[in-house]
Amino acid sequence: MLDLTGVTAGYGGGTVVHGVDLTVDAGTVHAVVGHNGAGKTTLVHAVAGLLPCSAGSVRLAGDDLTGRPAHRIARAGVGLVPQGRRVFRRLTVAEHLRLAERRPRHSVPAGTVWTTGRVLDLLPPLAGRLRQRAATLSGGEQQMLALARALLGSPRVLLLDEPTEGLSPALTGLVQRLVTTLAEDDGMTVLLVSPSPGFAASCARTVSVLTSGRVTGRFGGAEVRADPGVLHRALDLAAPDSGALADAGSGADGGADPCADGGAEPVSDPAGRDPRSR
Numbered sequence: 001m002l003d004l005t006g007v008t009a010g011y012g013g014g015t016v017v018h019g020v021d022l023t024v025d026a027g028t029v030h031a032v033v034g035h036n037g038a039g040k041t042t043l044v045h046a047v048a049g050l051l052p053c054s055a056g057s058v059r060l061a062g063d064d065l066t067g068r069p070a071h072r073i074a075r076a077g078v079g080l081v082p083q084g085r086r087v088f089r090r091l092t093v094a095e096h097l098r099l100a101e102r103r104p105r106h107s108v109p110a111g112t113v114w115t116t117g118r119v120l121d122l123l124p125p126l127a128g129r130l131r132q133r134a135a136t137l138s139g140g141e142q143q144m145l146a147l148a149r150a151l152l153g154s155p156r157v158l159l160l161d162e163p164t165e166g167l168s169p170a171l172t173g174l175v176q177r178l179v180t181t182l183a184e185d186d187g188m189t190v191l192l193v194s195p196s197p198g199f200a201a202s203c204a205r206t207v208s209v210l211t212s213g214r215v216t217g218r219f220g221g222a223e224v225r226a227d228p229g230v231l232h233r234a235l236d237l238a239a240p241d242s243g244a245l246a247d248a249g250s251g252a253d254g255g256a257d258p259c260a261d262g263g264a265e266p267v268s269d270p271a272g273r274d275p276r277s278r
């Protein structure tokens with residue numbers, strides 16, 4: 001579904017991402033893990049058209065998106081949940097949803113358009129906070145709002161940039177289940193980047209390791225779930241403890257978000273399933 005071939009990108013003439021090849025099959029999750037500064041966000045921005053590719057190509061279902069401006073890539077069906085969520089602090093949840101809901105320009109099978117009602121069914125905590133300003137939401141709720149906004153474009157591919165940054169282990173688990181639900185039940189194609197091997201292992205079918213802008217390892221989800229140490233070794237990290245998957249993904253830079261989880265009510269499990277049982 002999403003094919004990156006030799007994607008190369010950077011800033012001001014300097015190259016940060018070097019010749020990345022990567023495929024995300026339809027209805028699956030591909031996670032890219034790497035240390036801070038490895039080039040994860042740069043890669044996501046190159047796919048979304050926020051940064052030009054200096055070489056290589058990005059194809060969506062065979063359609064070459066390379067060189068198109070970001071708004072046209074979005075219209076082709078690429079949704080982005082950016083790092084840091086980027087919600088509008090003064091707007092309410094309802095206002096965010098109203099602004100984001102739109103008829104997709106790309107072809108979407110009948111009955112699969114994401115409406116506000118469908119999004120709120122997936123993310124029930126937002127339904128109780130429609131009149132609340134985004135600034136007053138917890139970190140987890142802001143992450144859900146950012147996800148809701150992206151879904152309302154009915155994307156064919158969802159790009160998630162560090163979706164568990166600053167979240168508690170419980171909310172990280174919720175994000176993990178949401179990602180799994182979207183791929184398995186809704187057929188969403190997901191490319192996510194994260195510094196957390198545990199989070200990546202918990203929900204991806206394929207995990208690529210990005211080191212200094214280059215893919216230096218690729219593993220199957222079953223393989224990394226069977227031996228969580230595989231990714232840690234690939235990243236030169238200390239071996240995970242036995243609870244590594246359970247508290248997956250608070251992120252190497254977690255805790256920096258002043259909104260994180262403050263005042264949040266417990267959130268429901270949208271899927272009620274343990275993705276590790278797959």
Ligand SMILES: Nc1ncnc2c1ncn2[C@@H]1O[C@H](COP(=O)(O)OP(=O)(O)OP(=O)(O)O)[C@@H](O)[C@H]1O
Nearest residue numbers: 011016034035036037038039040041042043083195
């Ligand atoms: N706008 C920019 N201008 C110049 N250099 C940049 C810019 N954004 C990022 N970089 C550099 O590109 C490199 C990769 O940054 P990037 O944000 O892609 O890494 P990352 O893997 O997403 O890191 P993190 O996990 O900390 O978000 C870093 O050296 C960073 O300083």
